[in-house]
Amino acid sequence: MKIKFTKMHGAGNDFVVIDAINQAIAFTPAQWQYLADRRFGVGADQMLVVEKPQAADVDFRYRIYNSDGGEVEQCGNGARAFVKFVTDKKLTSKHAIKVETMSGIIEPRLEANGQITVDMGPPILAPEDVPFDTTDLLSKAEGEETLWPLDIKGETYWIAALSMGNPHAVQVVADIETAPVREDGVLIEHHPRFPKRVNAGFMQIIDAHEIKLRVFERGAGETLACGTGACAAVVSGIRRGLLASPVKVQTRGGELSIAWAGNSSSVMLTGPAVTVFEGEIEL
Numbered sequence: 001m002k003i004k005f006t007k008m009h010g011a012g013n014d015f016v017v018i019d020a021i022n023q024a025i026a027f028t029p030a031q032w033q034y035l036a037d038r039r040f041g042v043g044a045d046q047m048l049v050v051e052k053p054q055a056a057d058v059d060f061r062y063r064i065y066n067s068d069g070g071e072v073e074q075c076g077n078g079a080r081a082f083v084k085f086v087t088d089k090k091l092t093s094k095h096a097i098k099v100e101t102m103s104g105i106i107e108p109r110l111e112a113n114g115q116i117t118v119d120m121g122p123p124i125l126a127p128e129d130v131p132f133d134t135t136d137l138l139s140k141a142e143g144e145e146t147l148w149p150l151d152i153k154g155e156t157y158w159i160a161a162l163s164m165g166n167p168h169a170v171q172v173v174a175d176i177e178t179a180p181v182r183e184d185g186v187l188i189e190h191h192p193r194f195p196k197r198v199n200a201g202f203m204q205i206i207d208a209h210e211i212k213l214r215v216f217e218r219g220a221g222e223t224l225a226c227g228t229g230a231c232a233a234v235v236s237g238i239r240r241g242l243l244a245s246p247v248k249v250q251t252r253g254g255e256l257s258i259a260w261a262g263n264s265s266s267v268m269l270t271g272p273a274v275t276v277f278e279g280e281i282e283l
């Protein structure tokens with residue numbers, strides 16, 4: 001079966017985007033892994049699938065698969081690519097859309113300057129909702145934030161655990177370039193206290209309105225940018241009293257901007273989305 005796809009990226013976090021409204025697709029995890037494979041397949045961090053919504057007052061449903069083949073709840077950079085895709089493909093005439101995801105409704109909006117802003121909804125802060133097992137852990141408070149001691153290689157890392165619909169463990173490092181992102185990221189991703197695994201964020205504070213961020217993503221490894229990771233890092237930095245909204249997030253793949261007014265207000269993610277090429281693949 002020949003499948004049409006569009007290769008896109010948001011700040012270097014790259015995607016294979018598939019219109020499943022006009023194409024019937026039902027892939028196995030092995031087929032998602034093949035699509036994501038950078039040598040044998042197309043190559044991408046995640047696959048994004050455009051579907052008709054289940055609810056009446058929503059424009060689309062959006063499914064996300066990591067390169068390891070697993071379906072996940074949310075993808076911030078993907079939401080920007082999504083709205084550019086459905087607009088360019090004339091699947092909608094709206095520039096602000098409501099999109100159903102595994103973790104709720106998000107509202108991406110195409111701005112006049114080509115940037116895209118996504119209402120990512122409020123952060124989820126209760127450990128049990130991340131989910132993160134805090135049994136027998138003694139936390140410490142920093143501002144409004146709760147930091148937890150995570151044992152990695154016999155060392156204690158103080159992390160914040162929060163969710164943007166998908167789980168994140170965020171820590172502050174002194175120098176993002178020398179931080180052990182890959183070595184420690186994989187250990188954090190698979191730490192037993194995260195029953196659904198976790199995206200591991202490492203942020204360096206530049207000033208109250210700017211950070212550098214690297215994320216070792218669950219199911220994909222280190223990516224050049226992580227939208228939900230940027231949201232989680234900024235929320236944690238604001239709660240720690242280290243950051244103030246809005247915050248510029250420098251990633252290895254480009255710049256994102258995050259705004260958050262605190263408490264249960266939505267986290268707003270702004271950044272680019274680029275179409276690289278169109279293709280077809282036999283599956």
Ligand SMILES: N[C@H](CCC[C@H](N)C(=O)O)C(=O)O
Binds near residue numbers: 078220
């Ligand atoms: N790896 C993530 C999904 C993709 C998120 C990221 N690419 C983003 O832009 O938010 C997870 O397993 O939760």
